[in-house]
Amino acid sequence: xxxxxxxxxxxxxxxxxxxxxxxxxxxxxxxxxxxxxxxxxxxxxxxxxxxxxxxxxxxxxxxxxxxxxxxxxxxxxxxxxxxxxxxxxxxxxxxxxxxxxxxxxxxxxxxxxxxxxxxxxxxxxxxxxxxxxxxxxxxxxxxxxxxxxxxxxxxxxxxxxxxxxxxxxxxxxxxxxxxxxxxxxxxxxxxxxxxxxxxxxxxxxxxxxxxxxxxxxxxxxxxxxxxxxxxxxxxxxxxxxxxxxxxxxxxxxxxxxxxxxxxxxxxxxxxxxxxxxxxxxxxxxxxxxxxxxxxxxxxxxxxxxxxxxxxxxxxxxxxxxxxxxxxxxxxxxxxxxxxxxxxxxxxxxxxxxxxxxxxxxxxxxxxxxxxxxxxxxxxxxxxxxxxxxxxxxxxxxxxxxxxxxxxxxxxxxxxxxxxxxxxxxxxxxxxxxxxxxxxxxxxxxxxxxxxxxxxxxxxxxxxxxxxxxxxxxxxxxxxxxxxxxxxxxxxxxxxxxxxxxxxxxxxxxxxxxxxxxxxxxxxxxxxxxxxxxxxxxxxxxxxxxxxxxxxxxxxxxxxxxxxxxxxxxxxxxxxxxxxxxxxxxxxxxxxxxxxxxxxxxxxxxxxxxxxxxxxxxxxxxxxxxxxxxxxxxxxxxxxxxxxxxxxxxxxxxxxxxxxxxxxxxxxxxxxxxxxxxxxxxxxx
Numbered sequence: 001x002x003x004x005x006x007x008x009x010x011x012x013x014x015x016x017x018x019x020x021x022x023x024x025x026x027x028x029x030x031x032x033x034x035x036x037x038x039x040x041x042x043x044x045x046x047x048x049x050x051x052x053x054x055x056x057x058x059x060x061x062x063x064x065x066x067x068x069x070x071x072x073x074x075x076x077x078x079x080x081x082x083x084x085x086x087x088x089x090x091x092x093x094x095x096x097x098x099x100x101x102x103x104x105x106x107x108x109x110x111x112x113x114x115x116x117x118x119x120x121x122x123x124x125x126x127x128x129x130x131x132x133x134x135x136x137x138x139x140x141x142x143x144x145x146x147x148x149x150x151x152x153x154x155x156x157x158x159x160x161x162x163x164x165x166x167x168x169x170x171x172x173x174x175x176x177x178x179x180x181x182x183x184x185x186x187x188x189x190x191x192x193x194x195x196x197x198x199x200x201x202x203x204x205x206x207x208x209x210x211x212x213x214x215x216x217x218x219x220x221x222x223x224x225x226x227x228x229x230x231x232x233x234x235x236x237x238x239x240x241x242x243x244x245x246x247x248x249x250x251x252x253x254x255x256x257x258x259x260x261x262x263x264x265x266x267x268x269x270x271x272x273x274x275x276x277x278x279x280x281x282x283x284x285x286x287x288x289x290x291x292x293x294x295x296x297x298x299x300x301x302x303x304x305x306x307x308x309x310x311x312x313x314x315x316x317x318x319x320x321x322x323x324x325x326x327x328x329x330x331x332x333x334x335x336x337x338x339x340x341x342x343x344x345x346x347x348x349x350x351x352x353x354x355x356x357x358x359x360x361x362x363x364x365x366x367x368x369x370x371x372x373x374x375x376x377x378x379x380x381x382x383x384x385x386x387x388x389x390x391x392x393x394x395x396x397x398x399x400x401x402x403x404x405x406x407x408x409x410x411x412x413x414x415x416x417x418x419x420x421x422x423x424x425x426x427x428x429x430x431x432x433x434x435x436x437x438x439x440x441x442x443x444x445x446x447x448x449x450x451x452x453x454x455x456x457x458x459x460x461x462x463x464x465x466x467x468x469x470x471x472x473x474x475x476x477x478x479x480x481x482x483x484x485x486x487x488x489x490x491x492x493x494x495x496x497x498x499x500x501x502x503x504x505x506x507x508x509x510x511x512x513x514x515x516x517x518x519x520x521x522x523x524x525x526x527x528x529x530x531x532x533x534x535x536x537x538x539x540x541x542x543x544x545x546x547x548x549x550x551x552x553x554x555x556x557x558x559x560x561x562x563x564x565x566x567x568x569x570x571x572x573x574x575x576x577x578x579x580x581x582x583x584x585x586x587x588x589x590x591x592x593x594x595x596x597x598x599x600x601x602x603x604x605x606x607x608x609x610x611x612x613x614x615x616x617x618x619x620x621x622x623x624x625x626x627x628x629x630x631x632x633x634x635x636x637x638x639x640x641x642x643x644x645x646x647x648x649x650x651x652x653x654x655x656x657x658x659x660x661x662x663x664x665x666x667x668x669x670x671x672x673x674x675x676x677x678x679x680x681x682x683x684x
Contacts, residue, residue, distance in 0.1 A: 047087050047204035054080045087204065109293065110348065110442055112245075112286050113341055114232045115225035115252075115279070118218050118270070120159060121197040125151055128194050132185050137499055138513040138591075147495045151177070158219065163229050171226065172490040175219045180494040180502065182212045187507040201225070201270040202336045209267065217263040220255060221271055223485070227252035228283065231290075242294040246287050253283035253482035269336045278327045278337065282345070284480055285320040289348070291478045292317050300359075307363040308381045309477075311356045316474035318352035321345050340432040347423045347433070351443060354419030356472045357412040358450050360385065364409030365457065368402065375399065386470040406457070411469040413454045420447035500567035501534050504557065514559055514589040519547040521586065526578065528552070534568045535559060538590070556590040563587075 054077060061073045129148050130141035158174045161167030186192055191210040198218040199206050207214065231248030235241035259266075260276035269275055292313050300310055325345040328337050375396075382395040389395070390408065398405050424443050427433050434440070499505045519527075527545020530536040538556045541548050560566050561577040566588075569577070578586055 043087055043204050047084065048206050050080055050084050050087065051205065054084070108438070108442065109236045110289075110351070110439060111436060112232045112289070113282065113344065114228040115221075116201055117161075117222050117225050118201050119199045120218065123152075123155060123194060123196060125194065128192050129185055132192065132507075133499070136187075136507065136510065137505065138511070139499070144496065144498070147498075151181070151495055158222070161222070161226055163226065163233060165230075167226055168223060168230075169490055171219055171223045172485075172487060173492050175216060175223070176487060176490060176492045177495060178212060178216050178219070180492075180496065182216075183502055183506045183508070184494075184496050184499065185507055186212050198268070200268040202275075202338065203269060205268065207267045213263065214267065217259060217266050217271055220259045220263070220485075224252045224255035224259065224279075224283075227255060231286070236290065236293055237297075239294060239297060242290050242297065245290045246294070247483070249283045249287040249290065250481065250483045251485070253280045253287070254484045256280050256283065257482055258485050269332075272332075274330075274333050275337070278324070278333050280482065281320070281324045281327055282341075284482065285317070285324050285345070285348075287480050288320050288476070289317050289352075291476070291480065292352075295478075302362065302366060304363060304367050304378060305381060307359050307367075308385060311359040311363070311385065311472055312475035313477075314352050314359065315356035315472045316476040318349050318356060319474040321349035321352065325349055340430050343426055343430040343433055344439075347426050347439075347443070350419045350423040350426070351446065353472075354416040354423065354446065354450065357416035357419065357469070358446075358453070360472060361409045361412035361416060361453065364398070364405050364412065365453075368405075384475075385472055387473050388470055390468050390470055408469075410454070410457050413450060413457070415469040416450045417447070417454065420450055423447075497568075498565075500559070504535060505567070510594040511557075511591040512594060514591050515551060516587065516589055517547060517550055517552050518585050518587045519545075519550055519552070521578075521583075522546065530558075530571045530574060533570055535566060536569070536571050536574050552590065553592055556592050558588055558590055560589040561586070 057073050057077050057080065061070060061077070064070055064073070126145075126148050129151075130144070133139055133141040133144055154170075154174050154177065158171055161170055193210065194212075195208055195210055196212070196215045196218075197206055197208045198214060201221070227248045231245045231252065234245035234248065236245060256276050257280050259271060260273050260280070263271065264273065266272060295310070295313060300306065322345075325342055328334065328342040328345060334342075378399055379395045382398060383389075390411075393404060393408070398408060420443065424447060427440060427443060494502065505511075522545075525545075527542040527547050528538050529540045531539040535557045538552060538554060538558070541552060541554045545552075558566050558574060561574060562581060564577065566574055566577065
C-alpha cells in the first residue's frame with residue numbers, strides 16, 4: 001500500500017473536464033501497511049460474526065424459560081465473550097504495530113503512534129442515483145452512467161490511499177464531492193436506501209447507516225489517520241524530516257478536532273468527542289516531541305543557558321504526555337483505547353521528565369560561577385526553573401555555594417534515575433511494548449547514562465545530603481498549534497454538474513418535468529423579461545402574450561432553447577439564443593417549482609431527530625412505517641462494551657438501537673452511546 005498507482009499526469013487537486021480514473025494503492029501489495037490493513041479487515045469480519053452469534057444467544061436467553069437451555073446458552077455466551085476479548089487484543093496489537101509505519105531508515109528515536117485507517121464495505125450507487133435522476137430531475141438516467149462510475153471509482157480508491165500528499169488530496173476530493181452528492185441526491189425528508197458500513201478503528205464493531213454524514217465523518221477520520229502515518233514515516237534524523245513530521249501531526253490534530261466539533265453525534269467510539277479529544281492531545285504531544293528532537297538535532301552544548309533551555313523544553317514534552325496519559329485513563333476512553341498506547345504515553349512522560357532532571361543535574365555539577373559570568377542572568381534563569389526553591393536555598397546561594405550546588409545536582413540525578421527505572425518497569429509490564437527493541441534500547445541507554453554520571457559524583461555524606469528535589473517548570477519557545485483543514489486548496493468539480501446549478505437543481509427542491517413551450521415573437525417582443533443568473537427565470541410575463549397562452553408561467557426556469565441545454569447560461573446568452581432563431585417559432589423547455597413540505601427532520605451523523613436510523617453492530621433493516629405505533633420500545637446503548645462492563649447489567653453486552661414511537665418529535669429522547677453527549681443537539 002506504500003506505492004501509489006496514480007496515473008502520471010492526473011492532477012489530484014483538480015478534476016478535469018474529462019474525468020480521470022481514480023486510483024488507490026494496490027490492496028494486494030505485500031507491504032507491511034497492506035498486511036496490517038488486510039488483517040484489520042479480517043478481524044472486523046470475525047468480530048461481526050461473533051457479535052451476531054452473541055445477539056442470537058441473547059435473544060434465545062430472553063425467550064426461553066427452560067433452565068437447561070438457559071445454562072447452555074449462558075455457557076455459549078461466556079465462550080463468545082472470551083472470543084471477542086481475544087479478537088479485541090489482536091486488534092490492539094495491530095494498533096500498536098508502530099514499527100511498520102516508522103521511517104524505513106535505521107533511526108535511534110522513540111517510535112511515534114499512528115492511527116490505522118477505518119475499513120468500509122463497498123457501496124453501489126448505481127440503482128439509487130439513476131432512479132433519483134429519473135424521478136426527481138426528470139432526465140434520462142442512462143446518460144449519467146459515466147458520472148456514477150467515476151463516483152464509485154473514487155470511493156473505491158479512497159479505501160487504499162497512498163501514504164503521501166496525493167493520498168490526502170484524493171480523500172479531500174472525495175470528502176468535498178460528498179457535499180455535492182448530498183445536496184444533489186439526499187433530500188432531508190427521506191432516506192435513499194444506500195447503506196454505508198464502517199468499522200470502528202479500535203473495537204472493530206461495524207456501524208451501518210443510511211446517512212451520508214457517516215461516510216463524510218469516516219473519510220475525515222481517515223484523512224487525520226493518514227496524516228499520522230505520514231508523520232511517523234518522516235525521517236526524524238534530518239531537519240526537513242522533523243519539520244514534515246511536525247506539520248503532519250499538527251494537520252492530523254486539526255482534522256480530528258474539526259471532526260469532533262462538526263460531527264457531534266458520530267456513532268462509533270473512535271469518532272466520539274471523548275476519544276477524538278484524546279487523539280488530538282496525542283497528536284499535539286507527538287508534534288511537541290518532534291520539536292524537542294529538532295532542537296537536539298545539531299547536538300546539545302554543555303553550556304549553562306543551553307542546558308536551562310533544554311531542561312524546560314524536555315519538561316514540556318513530559319508534561320504533555322502526562323496529560324495524554326491522564327486523558328487515556330478516563331472513562332469512557334479507557335475502555336476502548338489500546339492499553340499499550342496509554343502505557344507508551346506514561347513511559348514517554350517519565351522518560352522526558354528524567355531527561356529534564358538529567359540536564360539540570362549536568363548544569364549544576366559541571367558549571368561553576370566564574371568571575372566573567374553574568375551572575376544576574378544566571379540567577380534569573382535558575383529562579384525561573386523551579387516552581388519553588390528547596391528549603392533554605394536561594395538561586396544566588398546555589399550559584400555561589402559549591403557544596404549546596406553539587407548536593408542539589410545529585411538530588412536531580414537521583415530523581416532522573418527514579419523516573420528512568422519507572423519507565424523501564426512499565427515497559428517490561430506491557431507485552432506489546434516489551435517487544436519494541438528500539439524503545440527498550442533508548443530507555444536503557446538513558447538509564448545507564450544517568451547511573452554513570454551519578455557514580456562519578458563524590459559519595460561522601462550521601463545520607464546526609466538528601467534534599468527535596470523541586471519540580472522543573474515546563475516551558476517552550478516553540479508554540480504548538482493545530483492546523484485546521486484547508487478544503488479550499490483542493491479544487492473539485494461536481495461530477496453531476498450537467499444536472500444544472502446546485503443552488504437550483506438540488507434534492508431539497510422539487511420541479512415539474514420539463515414542458516415544451518413553442519411561441520412566436522410579435523414585433524420583436526417576447527412578452528416577458530428574464531432575470532437571474534444560470535438558469536434564467538421568467539419575469540414580468542404578459543398574460544396575453546403568445547408564450548403565456550401556450551402554458552408559460554411566471555417564475556418558470558428555462559432549461560433549454562432550440563434543443564440546446566441552457567441550465568448554465570445567463571440572461572444575455574439566452575437572449576442570443578432567442579435572436580438566433582430569427583423569425584421562426586421559438587421552442588424552449590421550462591420547469592416550474594413544486595410546493596414541497598418543510599423538512600421534517602434534521603440529519604446528524606448518528607440520529608435523525610425524532611426518527612432514529614442507526615444500525616450498529618448488525619446490518620438490521622428497519623422501516624419506521626412498519627413499527628407498531630402502540631408498541632413501546634426502550635432506548636438502549638448502541639455499542640459494544642468489551643468484557644463484563646455492561647452498564648445495563650445484561651447477560652451480554654450487545655445493545656441495538658430502538659425506534660421510539662408514539663410521541664411527537666420534539667418530545668422524543670434518543671439514547672446516546674456516550675453519557676456525556678447531548679443527543680438532541682443538531683449536527684452543525
